Amino acid sequence: MALADEAGLDGLSMRRLATELGVVPMALYKHVANKDELLDGIIDAVVSEIELGPAEGDWKPAIRSRILAARQALLRHPWASGAIEGRRNPTPAVLAYMDSIIGLFRAGGFGVDEVHHAIHALGSRILGFSQELFDDTPADPDAQEKAAHAMAATFPWLAEMALRVAHDEKTVVGSGCDDQFEFEYALDLLLDGFERLRQAG
Template sequence: MATQASEPRTPLSRDRVLRAAVAIADADGLEAVTMRRIGDALGAEAMSLYYHVANKNALLDGIVDVLMDELNAVVDGDDTSGGWKAAMRRRILTARQLMLRHPWVPRLLESRTTMRPAVVLYHDGLVGLMRSGGFSYDLAHHALHALGSRALGFSQELFDPSAGAGAESERMLVDLADQLPNLVGMLSEIAHDDPDSTLGWCDDQAEFEFSLDLILDGLDRLR
């Protein structure tokens, strides 16, 4: 009796390992990314993955590489006919779309002790856009500092006030109304539990673009 030949297994590769890790992080968060989970997803022994990524740190670096390579491929050759500012804004908002698709990436980037080559290449492109608009290297350097994490499409928050949100925090605001009239007045008027929030407390798209445009407009005046 003839037996049906089994389909050949797709061989492991660094790219398959990294993309499986990205899929796991998207589904269950970055903490869920382990060699065992990746091996299960690929139908391979966890130990066999170490041929492609030496350790967990190399795995995390590789995830940054694969995502930033995708971003660089998208923004490469941006149209600058509309001026440096429009091109810069478009590039940064493209990066933000990556962060929205993978909301765990900002924390991953912040955890890296050295800047990955693909991240450096992305920033080189930003400097190139500014140079095309007449920026000196000195002003471009200041601009990168002013943009900070926004250059990559996200904003770093010093703290997360929403962590203490609830009835208790609301009572505290009432109790402190006399001592902190300005903050209480602002927080009473502005709701921070926006269902359309994207990458953290008060970091919806409108807030991000407001800050980005403020910086770009200021840089354009300096230019």
């Protein structure tokens, strides 16, 4: 069933999926009630791929590695994060995953309310993706640098930052804008914050 996710991009339509399976579109409706249910299905398939890993030891590395595992699973299927957004009701596998994360927090000594806040603060990051306002991985550094210079007059700060990123990408030494780094940076920032808040009481 979820075989369809390899070939099928985000522009996945019932008709396309059907022909992909060598079948007539309406045949799909013998297996799923509607497209939403199908999406729920493939989301569940992806989320079930997340390797939970051991639940022992410190809560922080445990949660950290579990979330990073989720990120790996989601990165394997780039369309998945897009599919999860906008879905109104969580699928069972998502619920199970969330439950496991909450369990780690609770085992680490967090109170119910603290975990509740933490879940909200993590938001979609809990599933390994963060919602950026825009793709910043479009072009080669040279073009990016050109664009940055062009907007230096209207958006000086933005341009300054863009230039720095473009420069870092050209000189291989710099980390440039490394999504994985940014993700872990933000994740650690949040986890540290949770820990500090808990200790503060």
